[in-house]
Amino acid sequence: MTGRFPIEDITPSVACGRYPAKAVVGEVVPVSARAYREGHDALGCAVRWQGPDGRERPAVRMRPGEPGQDRWHATIRPDAVGRWTFTVEAFADPYLTWQNAVTKKIAAGQGAEDLANDLAEGARVLDAAATAVPRNERDRIRAAAAALRDEELPVPRRVAPALELAELLWEHPVRELVTPADEYALWVDRPRALFSAWYEFFPRSEGAIPATVDAPAQSGTFVTAMERLPGVAAMGFDVLYLPPIHPIGRVNRKGRNNTLVAGPDDVGSPWAIGAAEGGHDALHPDLGTPEDFRDFIAAAADVGLEVAMDLALQCAPDHPWVTEHPEWFTTRADGTIAYAENPPKKYQDIYPLNFDNDPEGIRAEILRVVLHWVGEGVKIFRVDNPHTKPVDFWYWLIAEVKKADPDVLFLAEAFTRPAMMHGLGKIGFTQSYTYFTWRTTPAEMREYCEELVASVDWMRPNFWPNTPDILHETLQHGGPPMFKIRAVLASLLSPSWGMYAGYELFEHEARPGAEEYLDNEKFELRPRDWAGAQAQGRSLAPFIATLNRVRQENPALHQLRNLVFHEIDNPTLLCWSKRDPDTGNTVLVVCSFDSRSVQWGNTTLDMPALGLDWHDRFTVHDELTGATYEWGQRNAVRLDPFLQPAHVFTVRRPAPVEPTPTSPTAPTELTVEAVPDDLSGGTAPVAPADKDVEWTS
Template sequence: MTGRADLRLGISDVAPVVSCGSFSTRAVVGEHLPITATVFREGHDAVAASVVLTPPAEPGASATPVRTRMVEFGPEPDRWTATVVPDREGLWTYQVEAWDDPLSTWHHDVEVKIEAGQGAEELANDLESGARLLEEVAAGVSEDHAGVLEHRADLTAAAAALRDESLGLTARIAPALSPSLQGVLHAHPVRRLVTGSQVYELYVDRPRALYGSWYEFFPRSEGPVVGGTPTHGTFAQAAERLPAIADMGFDVVYLPPIHPIGTTNRKGKNNTLVAHPDDVGSPWAIGSPEGGHDAVHPQLGTMEDFVAFVERTKSLGMEVALDFALQATPDHPWVTSHPEWFTTKPDGTIAYAENPPKKYQDIYPINFDNDPEGIYAECLRVIRVWIEAGVRIFRVDNPHTKPLNFWNWLIWEVKKTDSDVLFLAEAFTRPAMMHQLARVGFTQSYTYFTWRTEAWELREYGEELAANAHYMRPNFFVNTPDILHETLQVGGPPMFKIRAALAAMMSPTWGVYSGYELFEHVGLRPGSEEYLDTEKFQLRPRDWAAAEASGRSLAPYLRRLNEIRRAHPALQQLRTLRFHAVDNPDLLVFSKTDPASDDAVLVVVSLNSSYTQIGTTALDMPALGLDWSDRFAVTDEITGAHYDWGQTNYVELDPHREPAHVFTVHRSLPTVVAPQ
């Protein structure tokens, strides 16, 4: 015999659940998490259900579960839902309970029999059954339920009325069916045949796991230009850039690796195989005689200088994310101390990294099947070095090239002592691997957003991400040091605004790589997504002040997008992303809502950077919390314009002026006061 024989009542299709409960569902503190299940029973008696949410236990105390009553919702029969809101970090559990609901059965039966014309004599047993149920509720109320104690007299009086044969039938049942008493009975029901589903884990992160704006830059490019020649920057010089990043409204400052860089097989400018003496090499080519993953590049400064940089970032309301790239140069101390951690070829040489036709002669991949115990321990030690230095976010380079069980072990080992540490997976890889990395523990993931440029692609991908929000959180980067998409190379400044608006409004977390605000768009060669003079292999100082003074900067637009995101809780959500119909394939319309604040934002974006686009919307009004025939006001948060809208609306967007509407939805039209 298979299955659970103890399931007295029917419970199936509990959601959200990750891989049948093999991995934890995810949420953040304060997030509204809908739990659904199919709940049913034999016969015609009423069944009810609750979600039992159990928080992490406090030290020296047991956790107290909280039950939230579920309600039925359509269109599928027997489908129940309740929304839970975890209020602190850590590992929670949740379970769906189904139970026989004799009070609802009694209520229904009495009403049906009265409507059929039955009198008090025929209802004698029903009236007595109801009285006993009310007495059961009154007797079961403990001193802890102070809110119900004041209704004990009402419960007792209602039971007495049901038994009072001197009253008419209507008067006998009226107290038991009064709205006030029904509210008490709904909150404190009689529960019989209680049946529990499987218990599922829910890991709750801090809010930054879901919502944030990232800015990536290379500290080494922040040095002064002397005699026309860039000089290597330090942490102290890089810290001078932080106020401008904060002014644009970013929350996370992401740094590429800051460790010593090897010289053996060092790459030159634009990834050439021969480096000149002044070439700085790739930050991802980690390790030299000066140290490895636990050291700071001496030209950037000392560990104390890095800690000061972290503290300066915090003082501006931001935090540092640090790259965690598990690979080594031939000069890394690990190569000498632990040669077994790498793959040795038949000729005795260590294998360098390859992704044909690309070759990375300056990087040795780690072989996690050789001495896994030693490698695991060292990786955990390195992570804790940077946690001690103040880093609480790690952007993990190429996690899909390392074993899944390693990440599952490392991430949750870190979470045991530092629950607020977050991990971003830089995994531009196959969907199955990308999703599994999220399941095993990664907090966020890079996505395919960069390559989704058509309206149907963006809609399909957005719906996929929203459907999987219970375990996979996206980070929409508009560009990276590796990726300059063709649309940005040829689309001009309007396309930079379009992609920024899409990323910032669709995803609760988004990011830009330094230079985006200067419209850097020149590729290495036609058909390449690499930048010409890529910063990965050379210093690339930028004249920020001149760009601002000339007006050739996207910084004010990025600032406005981040201001809008901070002002609207709806834009900090993923689960509520909904798309709306429009009759132009070069327009995309979507909305987000926030269940806690009743906030709603509606976005219309032109995907064409060359020509004005017009169209007519067909809005999904219930998705906005409106009836199909409602009229409502919208305010464009970018231009300040106001409009009176309904389901069908004319839109016109000129990409050379403003390629996007970001509307605050006012669910009732504002009152117009006539001038005195």
């Protein structure tokens, strides 16, 4: 401990302050700390913070939390991308100490003689306060100090002007014995780091012509793939993720459905990167030229899509690095280079890099590759299997890339152990894939989401109901209603979500015995009749567009910290809400997990979480159907998976009701947070409770 007062357990803090916590521009970031002092004198706390430009922002005074816990709270709102720093200061607040003592003594009937020292002390405090408040308030301070010294006035009139300064001196306190804590960092990204809707497609499939008896297969190109961009944008997505677009190796190329022997028309897996045409800094010649790629990025931007690129740090056996830098790979006892394995799975078409043989050389080359694509206009990277590379490498690479361009974002595709997934978030990955796909009951989903909310300072989730590698059995057997259910859950529980092409066409056929697609697009061209499916009503695209519209229109859904679950008496249903503290915008969702049967349930809503009193009646508007209902704390719902597997309500102002003696009150097991009646020693603040206060010292 250093300094006059103990300050402990500061949040946000990642790994005891070793790494920056995460936020985005404009996000309300809660800051808290435990601070206390001896005796009964009042303590104050404040957050001091500065932006990436080094300029200090107005300090924010912290408010006490639950009585007796000595926990202090405030919020800050960073307004620029980059590395911010903050610290918590504790200080003695002599005005609050005086205010508490004098009001109690007056209430006990003490007179001027008994209060002589208190009145003199109050005047001294106000003399000091005259230099802390804005200039236009100084005469008011001096007048109050003069009143305290005026022995001709009765005690109530002597102290009244000073007591009326409570709000002003909360905002501009007299601070003594100021004690700063250690400094903590906050990395602030652009808003898309937290709120985004991703769509994945293989550009080689868009406009492709499969092989026939008379003609070989013909790959789609960046030019033909541009035709799909308006359809993706019309569904409301804002990030278009492309699997690797580099040359594909020919040695040990996989055939259709991951067979070991490729035919003459088999196109291979895009993740087997590198061939005679080039490696990670090259484009597959079948897709087009660098100019075509730039035109594709521009065309995507024109319809509101940002292109995300795959960063897969592995090589086909004929990648140029294999001959130019054999030391970057692992050589086995028989002299051959080891291919990738995840027993019992084998990836004979891929050589993993060995980051320990020549770490400086590998790091320099990968940084060059990433910055090459940043220079081409790519600012988002979906990183393939980052958990199979050293964590310290990612820590270094992400920091170096952000030095060059702080707007670059990294999504970790790491379906692995929790410690590694959280660790990758802590060291700098912007977002992460999650276990969402395998949380298939309301209880599992609620528990997992609550874990993610608790980890929001370092791990931002991105929920995907499917990927080219993953077709969960719920989608294999759940029918179209399950596709709707999983889309609702993914898009409205998490501020970032994504889906792989074909989801909107209800593609559900799996390779026997596997959680993977049959005729997997990883190994073959797969053109789809998008227009025909939509014309025939066989597309989920309109439903997806509605979900993304609701997401865009409701700022409550742009956040994760505000996720609250509500009780519902049917274990097949999940009920949750999100509320935006600035606008009051509130979304309330009830979703079934049953794709086959009608389900009924009765809610018990946490009304304060909705911005309402326990007895309020209010209007809910279903964004999926347009229906409007009047609700209260307890409501019955009926969800039919074939008609409507979920309610997606926007909450509107309470319906007017006449108060009656029988109005319901809050259940005893639910409590509303109260302002404490002590401040580390019995002094209660007299200050507005609806906002944090900023001041400049």
